[in-house]
Amino acid sequence: MMEKEKLRKADIYSGAIIFLFGVWITSQALKMPMKDSWGGVQNVWYVSPALFPLFVGSMITLLGAFLFRTALKLVGVQEFVKTLRWLTSKTLFQFLNSLPNLRFYAIVTLFLSFVYLYIPRIDFFLCAALFLVVFITSFYFDDATILKQLFLFYLAGTLAFLIFFVSGLKSLLGKTLPFAHDILTIVFIVVYCVYAWQLVRQHATLRKKYRTAMIVAFIAPFVVGMIFKYFLLVPMPSEGLIVTFLDYLWYLEF
């Protein structure tokens, strides 16, 4: 949580956003049938589907406005103007470029790409391994320069994958090569691991950390995935090369 003073300044913005959000909820609720007929049923206000959202929307509007007013009163208009100036100054760029924020972007980008790009399209075991390899190596080395380099490398690879999926290359390549996208992911993981090794091979402590990171990143998806897939019988979000291979082994043996 932020410090009290910063918190009050942030409250001005969060109060305003919440107020506007409340207004939006109320306006949407007003579009719902209040006294009109819906599905052949003539409405009365007290059974209308709008009743509860209207109540919630107006309460959010009220509380947002109250928070905005309280924060503005405590901070003062002059301080608020200063904050507005800060938002347009170079210091904002410095703040956004700070190391904790860089770590934040890396975490969020990793999650966003994992959930929205990889999980629906690539074999779960592979994308979980990729996620863990990148996540653990980026943070476990605890070095800002390495984090930046690894993050940019991952970002470039993810962009390449995005183009691959959006441009339709996936289906085109899939016709000639089965599991093309899974094979590409394996290539990406290997290249990433090699790149990370290049960055850390000079440092003895980082080399040790690299080995630990690799072991955990490759074992964990298999332990977790196997429990869900074969013991809890949960089909994976996307089943490709590795799941097919594991299925073959599992049903051959048991």
Next chain:
Amino acid sequence: MVVLERIGVYFQTVFHLASDPINIAILFGSVMLGIMFGAMPGLTSTLGVALLTALTYGMDTATAMVCLLAIYVGGTYGGSYASILINIPGTAASAATALDGYPLACKGEGGRAIGLTTTSSAIGTIISMLFLVSISPLISFFALQFTSFEFFLLAFFGILISGTLTSPDLVIKGWIAGFLGLFLACVGRDMLQFYPRFTFGISELDSGVEVVPVLIGAFGIPQIIQVLKERFQIGETQKFQRILPEFGTIIRNIPRIVRSALIGVGIGSVPGIGEDIAAWVSYGAAKNTAKHPERFGKGEIKAVLATEVANNACVGGAMIPLLNLGIPGSPPAAMLLGALMLHGVTPGPMITFEHPTFITEVAAILLLASCTMWVVGMLMAKQVVKVLRIPTQIFMPIIGVLCIIGSYALGLNIFNLYLMLPVGIISYFLIEMGYPIAPLVIGVILGPMADENLRRALMVSQGSFLPIFTRPVALILLLTILWTVFSQVPYFKKRKNQLVDKIRRRKPVKIKMDPEEG
């Protein structure tokens, strides 16, 4: 006769559960897992229950409850390890334990402190279990008299009180978080007319927002971001020798244990407030009534005892409103509610009719879980402490994968993931800006109950709000809600303080006057 019959059923359930080796294995495994989740700073028992819910999907209700309650009990207790040994609370519930636990460990009495927390945590859970069994029929009886207005007001009260007490900053932020949760509960087709609300034409949203992905997102993702962004490092653990159960200390402190247990049960049974508040209140009470309050904060054994009894007593306390009213008493209890619904058990006043032995079963599981926790704590503490050596940068990404697969596995729906992540990121920003997350989650859970009951009540009364004023329980709830709200308004706060000052000023005058008059 009814009481004897209940006791008979209770012990029968205990023996039935304990005689199944699978249950025992699950009990030990879940308690161990819970202790690890509790011990690792950054992981909480709420997250543990949330993640394990996905694993219990294929189990029967009783086994699932064994699993989830055991991790809840273990997680609440496990937080004390990190508090005592590295001065970083494993969970918020054990923050108060760190104040005196760590100085004890520094003095070389770490083993003694862990032994005491183990025994006192087990006692706290057992006392709260007794309250759960004895109070539940009474609450259930009263709850059966509730009509829709009472249920609406109760849900509304739950959100407000949770917002009031859990807000780390302004109380208004807690209320905003609660209403944001209620908004999320509005998404989907409404249950009375099937009208799509805030679905934006997305068919996956028609059935509403799934509770479990929201819970996992709200509790898991911000935790991962916070820990890794702030480069959280676990410090050097203090060494400790043999762990003893400390029965002598326990016997000498029975009145304190009873007081702390009552605080724990009482706070646990208030909707939405967790073990952390119970521990702090109990710590405060112990300090205020101690002969040597100056010893508190320097390694006072009574302080450790008070906080640990209270936070574990909260577990049973949180079960009371959860099972009898369908209102979770704490954030992990909110997770349990989601899990119960998943297993086809709808907590509320009808639970005694629909599942007559369910509360007894829960009490029996709590007893077994606390015994298991004691055994694990006494015998395996040294091994469990080793998890504190795992770097956060290693286990947090794995927790991330578990959050994702856990959210997906519950509905086998990728859309749950698309929902979980934005909820998690928004929750992170809300936490950073001082908004509590528990009221948001409680809002999501209680939203449908509040919505349906408000409209049903108005349907019965033909749009009249008069029953609120004519029904005693509804009126009491309304007055409590109004008191909760107005007590936070500066004008009323000022007036209240003035009134209190006036009363205080009057008192000594009276005392002075008496001898003269006499």
